[in-house]
Amino acid sequence: MAGVVETAPALAPLREELHCLPGPQGFDGAPTWTLHDPANNRFFRIGWQEFEILARWALGQTEAIAQAVTHESPLHVDAGQVGEFAQFLLNNNLLRLSGDTGLQRLRQQVAMRKQSWAQWLLHNYLFFKIPLLKPDALLAWLYPRLAWIYSGRFAVLLIGCGLLTGFLLSRQWERFLATFPHFFNWSGLAQYFLALMLAKTLHEFGHALTAHRYGCRVPTMGVAFMVMYPMLYTDASDTWKLSSRRQRVAIAGAGIAAELGLAVFAALAWSFLADGPLRSGVFLLATSTWIMTLAINLSPFMRFDGYYLLSDWLRIENLQPRSFAYNRWHLRRLLFGLDQAPPELLPQRWHWFFVGYAWCTWLYRFFLFLGIALLVYHFFFKLLGLLMMAVEVGWFILRPIWSELKAWKNLGPDVWTQPQSRISLLLLVVVIAVLVVPWQGHVNVPALIKAERYAEIYLPTAARLDAWQVKTGQTVKSGELLAQLSSRELDFQARSSSLEGQLVEWQLAYQGLEQNLNQRRQVLLKELESAGAKQAGFRHQQTQLTIQAPFDGLALDLNQQAQEGQWLKEGETLLIVADPRSQLIEAYVAEEDLQAAGQADSAVFYPDQPGTSPIICRVERIDQGGAARIPAMLASMHGGAIAARSDAQQQAVPESAVYRIILRPEAESQSLAHFPGERRGSVRLDTPATSLLHRFVRQVATVLVRESGF
Incomplete structure (x- = not known):
């Protein structure tokens, strides 16, 4: 009985309207051809091997085509390569399908293209x-x-x-x-x-x-x-x-x-x-x-x-899809040591170009799509903007990452037997431990130390500096003369108001002799009252030109620009008087660290001044409301650590919410003598240990709740 010879199924014929055109040389100098599908206006670039297979497609059998290409051209092609190319043609609908099998495949493609209303809205949005x-x-x-x-x-x-x-x-x-x-x-x-x-x-x-x-x-x-x-x-x-x-x-x-x-x-x-x-x-x-x-x-x-x-x-x-596919292969080989064939064979210089270009594109798109998501969020009202921002981040950023993770899962169990995979797994465990283990038990915040009794003395009105009575660092008593100033204009105004009052008093004294003055009695009384108020005001301003110490302390930071005999403008700072016997530390904590700061057991102030020891202190109180203004010394425009801007009154306004913490140095600290006035530094608050992941999740939740308007 004769044996039955099994033959491979015949290949479906090419669609008749397809065109094959000469293409440009590839980057490696190899010839290419362009396969044009006019019905869908799609183009496919194929190489020499694919062109030789297409030229013999009428043979209808993978084995016959492979043998013909091998014998009639310098190329060596096997039936498997012909089958792979046939699958490519089938997937892109370049073959003429007939019968129930072809009809069923077309129905499957139509079913796969159907979208739910949510998918349609997502894609079209x-x-x-x-x-x-x-x-x-x-x-x-x-x-x-x-x-x-x-x-x-x-x-x-x-x-x-x-x-x-x-x-x-x-x-x-x-x-x-x-x-x-x-x-x-x-x-x-x-x-x-x-x-x-x-x-x-x-x-x-x-x-x-x-x-x-x-x-x-x-x-x-x-x-x-x-x-x-x-x-x-x-x-x-x-x-x-x-x-x-x-x-x-x-x-x-x-x-x-x-x-x-x-x-x-x-x-x-x-x-x-x-x-x-x-x-x-x-x-x-x-x-x-x-x-x-x-x-x-x-x-x-x-x-x-x-x-x-x-x-x-x-x-x-197709630079982007090719470089993306190549870089995914390179990443898997780097992480898991897989010996899989690359998507395409590249010379060494093109290998690194594809890898570098893919990484640069991924990073560029990450920040671009993140920026678009923020723009979308701010464009709509809060709740809708938040949802649309989540769609942006999920579709453009998280979806590609999730797809690659699923591809790693499908690599099979053998992948974890590779030494490179074990190293990658160990590094992953270390990263997770750094994120999850609560190892960070402190918060560093910008701060300054200053005398509890602290007065910045400035000029109440424009005047001439006659004489300094103290020097920087000199001990002063309450009421002691610090500086003497004078103002000829103020003296003239005081004398003028005094003469004006005397004139009104004379008119009132002689009102019985003059009928006109008698009729103006009420007006004269008002003028007398006004002249007296002016005179009192000018005398008060004159007394303010005698600068006295408001309390016992040290005279600090005398204005070196102010020389005796020089005219000074209104509001100019003259000096500072501070009592170094009692000091406070003023720190400012960001909103995301406020909860941890409230649980601080102890704190240490580290001054910026070299050669000084840290100061142990305790938290006295934490303001419940955000600080509207901060000391200029801590503002970024003056070299401080808090991002701030100047308002119309030239006061430092923080860009983001910060909360003031008042701390008091421990009595036994020996470094207080180094800070008779005001000095910048930082405070380390010893808080319960928290993980980086916990801090991140808490910060994200805070932002979401605040920005969504809940």
Whole structure:
């Protein structure tokens, strides 16, 4: 009885409308081809091996194709490689399926693409496109009329205008920078948006017209919304047909070139326009629009012009997905010591480029998406903003990390037998221990030590310094004369008010002799009262010019700028009087450390002054409300550790919530003599030990509760 010979199932035929076009050389110099699916407007770059397999696809059997490629070309291909390529074609719907099996597969694809309303809302909220124009007919009409902009003469004209613009602006550069933005009304605001739309529309038509110049179709142009932020876009996917790297780079850079050219002509027009909204509009085109374009579009880490310029220049298509896949393989090999084949074989220099580019892109996207999440949060009301921020962080940041962790889980149990895996596991345990173990049992806060009785003496009114009566560090008694000042203007005003009062008294004394004075008696009494009040006020100010010690203590920090015989302005500080026998420590704790500070058992003050010993102290009280102002010595603008700004009264206002803690030094401390006035330092509060993870979770919970408005 004859044996039955089993044959492999026949391969499905290729779809008839597919096109295979010559592609550019790869970054390693190997030839490539482009497989075009016109029905879906998709392009696939294939190599030499895949092209040879496609050329013999009509053989219909994996083994037959492999043998034909091996015998008819320098390549060696086995049936498994043909099968892998067949699976790639099947997954991308490039094969013509028939029968029940094909119909069932298509139904499965449709079912997999179905989304719940929540998934649809999530995807379309994050990113969606609105096609506005099918520009091929318009481009066909425009190009013959605008072909001259690609000529050498136009390039010379543009360079000449640029040089002339630079010359004209150099003569009025300060005036150019001080251009007034006339956008403070609806008309000006409309001109602002028109200028912005002109620049961005010209940018997109730069891509589209250049693509048309090289024979590429432009199916659509429109507006895309990335997290509700509108951006114009041009579908230039047809450029995959081009084999010339120069042409692909020209199309990718045409948008930026168009905006830069517009900026040159706008800057030239600014030199000849009068002040007004039109001049402000061209100023905008000459400055901010192209700067924003360069800052955003030239980044190679997002899929904007800079990414495609880099990809086309290096001849590396799909740079991001390829580098991401390669770096994931590299990371797994680094962590687990796996000996898996890489996604693609790369020379050493390209190996490190792919790894470095992937890491830079991941870090860039992490901070970018985090910033977008914060922007979304602040754009909406608190609760909705918080939910949308969580969606942003979850989708763009946590989802990729979770996907990679699931991939690690599927590596199998053998992965943990590798020595590299054990080292990675040990490092993970150490990191978890650092985060979870409550080893941090103290809080360091900025502080200052000062005398409990402390007076900063300043000048109540402008006056002349006649004489200093003390020196810095001198012991003074309560009421002792510290400085004598005088003011001729004040003396004159005091004498004038005295004479005014005497005149009114004379008029009152002779009111019986003069009928007119008798009728003005009530007015004269009011004038007498006013003159007396003025005289008392001036005498009080004169007494204030005799500066006396308010209590027993030391005279400190005499104003070295104030010399005898010099006039001083009102409010100028003269000196400080402090009683060093009793001192307090004033510390400021951040909101996230407030709970721990309330449980502090002991504290130590560490002065900034070298050569002084720490001071043991105890917590006396903690203010329940946040500090509205802080001492200038602790503010960041004066070298302190607390981020602060100056208010209208030049007082230091903290940027974030801080709470004042009053501490009192222990009586036995011997270092108090070193601080007769006021000195900066820090306080270490000994608190119950907490873990870093606990502190982080508590801080996040505090922020969430506060910002959500609960």
